[in-house]
Amino acid sequence: MVRSLPVALGALLALSGCAATPTNPHVLVMPGANKPFEQFQQDQYLCKQYASEQVSGQAQSANERAIGAALIGGALGAGLGAAAGGGHGAAIGAAGGVAAGTAVGAGSSYHSQSGIQRQYDNAYLQCMAAKGNHTPQPTVVYTPPPTVVYTPPPAVVYTPPPAVYYPPPAVYYPPPAAYPPPPAAYPPPP
Secondary structure (H helix, E strand, O other), X not given: OOOHHHHHXXXXXXXXXXXXXXXXXXXXXXXXXXXXXXXXXXXXHHHHHHHHHHOOOHHHHHHHHHHHHHHHHHHHHHHHHXXXXXXXXXHHHHXXXXXXXXXXXXXXXXXXXXXXXXXXXXXXXXXXXXXXOEOOOOOOOXXXXXXXXXXXXXXXXXXXXOOOOOOOOOOOOOOOOOOOOXXXXXXXXX
C-alpha cells in the first residue's frame, strides 16, 4: 500500500499533463448577415474538421516528448543515485528522476497544449471568415506613453567658507636675565 501510493501519484501526474488535440474552438463566431442557421452549423462542422486537420499529430508529438523527458530523468536519477548511494541510492534516484522528469515533461506538454489550441483557433477563424461569417476583430488599444516632466536640478551656489580667525598661539618666555630685580620697597611675602 505504501509503495503503490507514489506510483499511483506519479501516474496521475503524468496523465494530467498530457496534451490533447482540441475538439472545440475557444473563440466566438457569429453567422454572416442573412445566413440561415443551418448553413452556419454546416460551416462550423466543416471548419472544425479543417482546424483539426491543421493540428493533427501535434498533441501526440508533445506527449512523446513528455514521456522522453520522464525516461531521461529516471535514467539520470538512477545513475546519480547509484553513484551516490549504491543499490538503494539507485532506486531512490530513479524514483526522484522519474518524478522530476515527469514534472518537466508535464509542464512542457501543458505549454504545448496552449500553443496547439491557439493554432486550432486560428485555423477555425480563418475558415469561418472565408465562409462569410463574422469573426471577432482584435481590438488595438493605444495607450500613450506617460508624460514625463523634467525639472532641472536646483542651482548650485558656491560660497566661500566662513572666515575664522585663529589668534596666534600664546607663547610664554621666561623673563630675560637682563631685567633688574624688583625694588626693595616691597616687603617679602610672609
